[in-house]
Amino acid sequence: MLTMGKVLAQAGSSHYRYVTYHPNYGPSMRGGECECTVTLSNKENTSIASRNPSAAILMGAGAWMLHEPQVKPGGLLLVDSSIVAERTMRDDVTVHYIPATQMALELGLAMVSNLILLGAYLEATKALPLEAIEKALKDKYTGTKGERFLPIDLEAIKLGAKFITDSQTGGRHGT
Amino acid sequence: MGEGAVIKQQVVGKPKAVQLDFMPFKFCPGCHESLVWRALGEVIDELDIQGKAIACLDIGCSGVLMVGLAVDGLHCLHGRSTAVAAGVKRVLPQAICFNIGGDGSLCAIGAGHMVNVMMRSDPITTIFLNNSGYGMTGGQVAPTSLIGLRTTTTPEGRDVQSTGFPLHLSEIAATMLGTAYVSRVSVHTPANYQKARKAIKTAFQKQMDGVGYSLVEILCACPPNWGLSPLAANSFVEEKLIGEFPLGEFKNVDKIEYTVDPEINRVGRVKRG
Amino acid sequence: MADRRLLSGNEAIGWGAILGECKAFFGYPITPQSEILEFLATELPKVGGVFLQTEDEIAAVSMVYGSSMTGTRTMSATSSPGISLMQETVSLMAYLKVPSVIVDVCRFGPGSGMAQTSQTDYRQVTKGGGHGGYRCIVLAPSSSQECCDLVQLALWLADRYQMTVYVLTDATIGQSCELVDLKTRDFGALPDKDWVIRGLDARGGVRQGFHQHMWDYVGYHQDMNEKYREIAENEIKYEAYCADDAEVILVAYGYVSRMAKGAVDLVREEGLKVGLLRLITLWPFPTNTLRELGSRARRVLVVEHSSGLLVEDVECALQGKVPVHLLGIWGTHRRDSSGIIYPERIVEEIKQMESVA
Numbered sequence: 001m002l003t004m005g006k007v008l009a010q011a012g013s014s015h016y017r018y019v020t021y022h023p024n025y026g027p028s029m030r031g032g033e034c035e036c037t038v039t040l041s042n043k044e045n046t047s048i049a050s051r052n053p054s055a056a057i058l059m060g061a062g063a064w065m066l067h068e069p070q071v072k073p074g075g076l077l078l079v080d081s082s083i084v085a086e087r088t089m090r091d092d093v094t095v096h097y098i099p100a101t102q103m104a105l106e107l108g109l110a111m112v113s114n115l116i117l118l119g120a121y122l123e124a125t126k127a128l129p130l131e132a133i134e135k136a137l138k139d140k141y142t143g144t145k146g147e148r149f150l151p152i153d154l155e156a157i158k159l160g161a162k163f164i165t166d167s168q169t170g171g172r173h174g175t
Numbered sequence: 176m177g178e179g180a181v182i183k184q185q186v187v188g189k190p191k192a193v194q195l196d197f198m199p200f201k202f203c204p205g206c207h208e209s210l211v212w213r214a215l216g217e218v219i220d221e222l223d224i225q226g227k228a229i230a231c232l233d234i235g236c237s238g239v240l241m242v243g244l245a246v247d248g249l250h251c252l253h254g255r256s257t258a259v260a261a262g263v264k265r266v267l268p269q270a271i272c273f274n275i276g277g278d279g280s281l282c283a284i285g286a287g288h289m290v291n292v293m294m295r296s297d298p299i300t301t302i303f304l305n306n307s308g309y310g311m312t313g314g315q316v317a318p319t320s321l322i323g324l325r326t327t328t329t330p331e332g333r334d335v336q337s338t339g340f341p342l343h344l345s346e347i348a349a350t351m352l353g354t355a356y357v358s359r360v361s362v363h364t365p366a367n368y369q370k371a372r373k374a375i376k377t378a379f380q381k382q383m384d385g386v387g388y389s390l391v392e393i394l395c396a397c398p399p400n401w402g403l404s405p406l407a408a409n410s411f412v413e414e415k416l417i418g419e420f421p422l423g424e425f426k427n428v429d430k431i432e433y434t435v436d437p438e439i440n441r442v443g444r445v446k447r448g
Numbered sequence: 449m450a451d452r453r454l455l456s457g458n459e460a461i462g463w464g465a466i467l468g469e470c471k472a473f474f475g476y477p478i479t480p481q482s483e484i485l486e487f488l489a490t491e492l493p494k495v496g497g498v499f500l501q502t503e504d505e506i507a508a509v510s511m512v513y514g515s516s517m518t519g520t521r522t523m524s525a526t527s528s529p530g531i532s533l534m535q536e537t538v539s540l541m542a543y544l545k546v547p548s549v550i551v552d553v554c555r556f557g558p559g560s561g562m563a564q565t566s567q568t569d570y571r572q573v574t575k576g577g578g579h580g581g582y583r584c585i586v587l588a589p590s591s592s593q594e595c596c597d598l599v600q601l602a603l604w605l606a607d608r609y610q611m612t613v614y615v616l617t618d619a620t621i622g623q624s625c626e627l628v629d630l631k632t633r634d635f636g637a638l639p640d641k642d643w644v645i646r647g648l649d650a651r652g653g654v655r656q657g658f659h660q661h662m663w664d665y666v667g668y669h670q671d672m673n674e675k676y677r678e679i680a681e682n683e684i685k686y687e688a689y690c691a692d693d694a695e696v697i698l699v700a701y702g703y704v705s706r707m708a709k710g711a712v713d714l715v716r717e718e719g720l721k722v723g724l725l726r727l728i729t730l731w732p733f734p735t736n737t738l739r740e741l742g743s744r745a746r747r748v749l750v751v752e753h754s755s756g757l758l759v760e761d762v763e764c765a766l767q768g769k770v771p772v773h774l775l776g777i778w779g780t781h782r783r784d785s786s787g788i789i790y791p792e793r794i795v796e797e798i799k800q801m802e803s804v805a
Contacts, residue, residue, distance in 0.1 A: 009625055013454045021454070021625035024564075024786055033786075047710020048624055048703055051781060051790035226649030231514065247645045249517055252540055255510040258502070262511025263645075265498045266472050266520040270647050288510075291503040 001059060004114040005036035008121075011128055011136035012040040022049040033062050040127060055125060057117045059083060059100075076124055078117050096120060098163055104156065109149065112156035119160025133157055190216030192225045194245040205405020207395035207412075208236060210362040211304060212243050214372040219246065222379055224271045231260040233276035233285070236310040237302075240275055254285025261288075261297040271382060273300040278319040279309045282342045286318075289344065296353030296387040296431060300378045303344060303390060306397035307416060314400030318342035321419055326400070341419055345392045349425035352433065355387035357426040361394040363412040367422075377427070387431050394420060451630040457621040460592040460628050461551055462487030464599025465523055467632045470549070472498040472522040474511040476530060479563035480619035481553040484525040505530035509537040512548050516541075519644035521603055525551035528569050529560060535578030538612050542582035543661070543668070545643070547606035549599065551615045553622040554702075562785035565619035566777070567702055570757035573614045574731040581669070583676055585613040585683065586730040588701040592626040597633055598728070604635040609679060610643075616730065618753070620703035620788060676732075685728035686737060690716060694723025696798060697741050699762050700751045701727040703788070708751050710791030715798055722798060730758075735765040742770040749801060751775045751794055773801055 002023050009021035018041045025034035037049040055076040056067045064084050071077055073092040082101035098120055100113035115137075122128055134154055141147050189195070193216035202209050219225050225246055232241040234253035241248050251259045256274035264272040281289050281303050292299065308326055309315040316326040316333055319341050323332040348357045356378050360371035371393055378389035394416050396408035403411055455463065461484050465473065473488045475481075485501065492499040498515070502508040508524045515522040526534065531552045541548055554569045556562040576582045585605055587598045595617060602613040644650070661668035690712050691697060700708040705726040715722045725741055727734065742748055748770050750759040759774045766772060775797045780787025 006625065010454055013452075013627060017627075019454060019625070019627050022620065023623050024620075024788065045626070046706065046713050047791045048620060048706045049788070049790065050710065051792040226653070227647040229645060229647055245648075247647050247651075249514060249645055250540075250544070251510070251513075252536055255506065255537065258507040258510035259514035261507075262472075262474060262514030263518055265500060265511065266515045266522075267518045267646060270518075287503055288507055291507065 001034050001114060002036050004057070004118050005038050007133060007136050007140065008038050008118060008128075009040075010140070011132040012038070015128055015132060016040040017042045018045045020045045020048055033060065035063060035067075055121060057114075057121060059114070059117070061086070076121075078120055078124070080113060080117060082113070094124070096124065096164065096167065098160070100160070103159060103163075107152055107156060107159070109152050109156075112149075112152055115153055115156035116160035116163070119157035119162075120164050121160075122157075123161035123164035130157055130161060189213075190220045192216040192219035192228075192245050193243060195243070197245075198242040202236075202239070203397075203399050205396055205398035205408050206236075207306075207362050207393075208239070208304065210368055211302065211371070211393055211395070212240055214362070214368065214375055215240070215244060215302070217372060218376045218379060219244075221376060222383070224379065224383075227269060228271045228273070229260075229263055229267070231256040231263065231272065231274040233274060233280040235277040235280055235312070236306075237275045237277045237280065237304050238311075254280050254283070254288065256280065257285055257288040257292050257299075257301060260299045260301075261292050261295070264297060264299050268298075271300075271379060273302060273379070273382075275302040275304065277304045277306065277310060278317040278342075279312070282318040282344055286342075290347075290351075293348055293351040293353050293388050293390075296355075298355075298382050298385055298387055300382050300389045300391070302375065303392045304395045305344075305392055305416075305420065306395040306400075307341075308397060308400050310397050310400060314397075319344075319420075321415060325402075343420065345390060345420075345425050348390045352431060353388055354390065354426055355381040355428055355431060356389035356424075357392075358390070358424045359392040359394070359420060359422050361412055361417065361422060363394070363396065363409050370422075374424070384429070386429060392420070394422075452627055453630065454625050455592045455596070455628045456483060456623055456625045457589065457592050457595045457617055458483035458553065458623065459487050460595035461525065461599050461615065461617070461622075462491060463628070463630055464596040465603075466491055466495060467596070467630065468521070468600035468603040470497065470521045470523050470603055471495075472512075472515045472520050473524065474500050474502050474508040474515070474522070475524050475526060476502055476505050476508050478505075478527045478530050478555075480555055480565075480622050481525050481527045481530075481551070483622070484551060484553070505533040506537070509534040509548075509550070512550075513537055513541055513546055516546050516548050517544075517645045519641045519646065521547075521607070523549035523551065523599075523603065525553065527553045527555045527563075528557050528566075529555075531569060531572065531577065538584070539576075539578035539580045539582060541612055542576070542578075542584070542672075543580065545610040546612075547610050548612045549602045549606050549615065550612060551599070551617065554616060554618045556785045563619065564785040565703060565753065565788060566785075567618060567704065567753040568755075568757070569616065570730065570752070570754060571760075573616055574733070574761070582672065583731060584611060585609070585679060585732070586616055587613065587685075588616045588727060588730050589621060590702055590705045590726060590728075591621070592624070592628045594728075595621065596628050596630065600633045601635060604633075604638065605683065607638045607641070608635075609675060611675075616702065618702050624703075680732040683729060684732045684734045684737070686734045687724075687726040687728065688737070688741065689724040689726060691723030691725060691741055693721055694741070694744075695721040695746045696723070696802070697738075697745045697748045698722065698724045698751055698794070698798075699727070699738065699748060699758065700724065701730060701758065702753075704751050704753055707789050707791045708794055711794035711798065714791055714795050720798065720802070727758075733761050733765065738762065738765045739767075742766045745770060747771045747773060747801065749773045749775060749794075749798060751779065751789060751797075753777055753780065753789055773797075
């Protein structure tokens with residue numbers, strides 16, 4: 001979750017004048033619930049984060065309970081439906097239920113579910129071109145232990161984006 | 176001295192690094208600290224390091240030496256002189272940094288810093304004055320107090336059930352890889368004084384050669400807090416203190432040997448490149 | 449083109465140290481400060497500086513003292529419990545007039561608390577912190593950019609006034625990332641360090657006194673009062689945001705001040721005349737500015753992630769002439785330590801306050 005946010009913020013740095021990435025997590029290095037807020041804007045980010053974001057990517061039941069009611073009217077909800085069973089009662093937001101973890105497993109690497117959702121977010125909002133994320137991932141991982149996962153990372157982004165285009169053209173996973 | 180006599184050679188005097196006029200100060204009758212003071216002055220003169228020596232003086236009677244040594248000095252909080260000296264040495268490697276502290280400073284409140292400078296092998300020198308108790312604060316029990324010693328906080332005598340066993344700092348130091356020189360000396364006889372002087376000199380020499388950390392523990396008499404006359408206190412050092420804390424050179428190496436295992440160097444969270 | 453990077457507040461503090469020509473850093477790991485330590489472990493040696501991870505915060509600040517006495521620009525960074533451990537030496541440095549910069553990335557307290565954000569150290573750092581009745585300058589950045597800039601200012605102020613300067617941030621500022629222009633700041637000429645301890649050779653054999661004020665403690669405290677007055681006259685820093693016509697003035701610092709700024713934007717859209725006094729120096733405190741803004745406002749709302757520490761200074765400045773409200777730690781979005789105060793909660797508080805009025 002935090003990696004996805006950081007990559008989005010990094011990619012946004014070359015497209016927006018103001019970028020804020022705000023992580024919020026427990027005290028230990030691994031495990032536990034975590035959340036982060038990314039604000040991409042050409043107007044000064046007066047605030048560090050907002051309780052009512054315009055879009056939310058939710059990957060856990062706890063996150064659903066906390067954030068599903070908070071997304072701005074007219075906003076966007078992207079949910080990993082492999083993990084979260086809930087369905088929203090709201091009719092003032094756009095929702096995509098994406099079985100991201102299952103799709104990631106089919107790709108061969110469960111931990112790219114975040115990138116599938118990120119790809120979907122970018123396709124749905126056009127906040128950044130996919131290439132910006134690809135570049136940010138390459139910058140982050142080239143020359144490191146994570147480099148060998150780069151091809152699968154990039155594939156995950158595209159898969160997420162495709163999920164949205166398919167659904168918008170009446171594909172198999174309607175919203 | 177007859178009329179017309181000429182002084183050809185001055186055979187008495189004080190070391191250059193000892194100063195008497197900076198501030199008035201006194202030691203208790205029979206205190207051994209003045210001998211340490213003189214020995215330090217002589218060694219600083221002999222090694223010609225007065226201009227680049229930096230003394231970090233702890234709290235307690237040992238801190239009184241601050242006013243008596245004509246070298247640059249830092250006033251430190253209780254127990255912290257070891258860490259301060261290490262900090263000075265890091266940014267000013269050409270300086271000769273030493274700290275002086277008593278058993279309260281170095282074995283109790285500042286014991287953690289002692290273990291860590293030894294571990295890091297900071298090339299500084301510690302002059303540790305062991306008088307088996309807290310001097311300046313008025314004779315309370317210290318980690319180094321002899322079993323049975325009647326102190327103001329162990330009025331019935333140091334009881335191991337409550338306050339444990341005397342702490343042997345030099346023996347601990349000798350077991351640590353980072354120490355270059357460790358010696359326990361006393362100044363209660365002229366012969367022992369000469370050995371103490373030699374030990375201090377060797378310790379500074381280890382620092383100047385960049386070998387590693389050096390420690391000189393000096394057993395000192397504390398007549399008022401032991402409730403003894405100066406002479407009796409001197410004998411107490413010989414008969415009792417040395418019995419608990421044997422004198423000798425515990426470690427003396429010219430190079431600290433170690434190896435880096437390349438296999439270990441490949442492991443860790445931080446990846447190269 | 450300016451070097452512009454996405455940096456966390458902690459990384460930006462590290463960059464501020466490098467750009468501010470800090471040449472020695474001594475510190476001990478503690479969440480949420482450790483990124484500063486890790487950054488400088490890599491970067492400081494590259495510019496010829498000394499980095500050391502010590503056995504504890506007491507050793508760290510002792511080494512800061514020793515190192516700074518040699519004339520070396522030196523700093524340390526820690527989080528709340530570490531600040532408590534350092535206080536004895538901070539007091540010594542106040543007495544001996546030794547420059548130092550200490551970064552406090554505040555975590556939840558009291559006690560060992562939790563590693564998440566809070567503002568519970570306000571009273572400790574602004575009132576000196578240790579024994580002996582001294583003061584320290586306290587700078588409170590509210591963005592990564594300010595982290596970078598204010599650390600440079602802190603290093604300068606420490607040398608200018610020969611005292612400890614705290615940079616007080618929090619876990620939110622420390623870990624949030626924003627774009628930073630990496631620029632070296634020039635604050636002007638500094639007095640010569642004629643007090644350094646580098647061995648007698650370095651000073652032509654003149655010995656440095658160690659107890660500077662041993663014979664005149666009264667004089668010491670009078671001198672320090674004079675210095676504190678000078679600092680209060682010259683070094684107060686704040687940002688007044690939409691404050692000119694404000695009927696309600698928010699007062700905040702650190703991450704909360706950013707949330708408050710967001711709240712001002714939200715309520716201004718609805719036509720409410722709300723402004724913000726964002727404190728940049730917590731000491732010296734902008735008493736006169738607050739009094740002036742307060743005299744034109746109907747009420748003042750202090751927002752802070754604590755039980756109400758800053759509010760005491762605000763009340764003191766306003767002398768009971770304007771009603772002062774507090775939105776404290778109960779304004780966070782969760783009851784556990786990972787709660788933070790969001791702009792929307794501040795808006796709610798403003799509206800509630802105004803409806804009752």
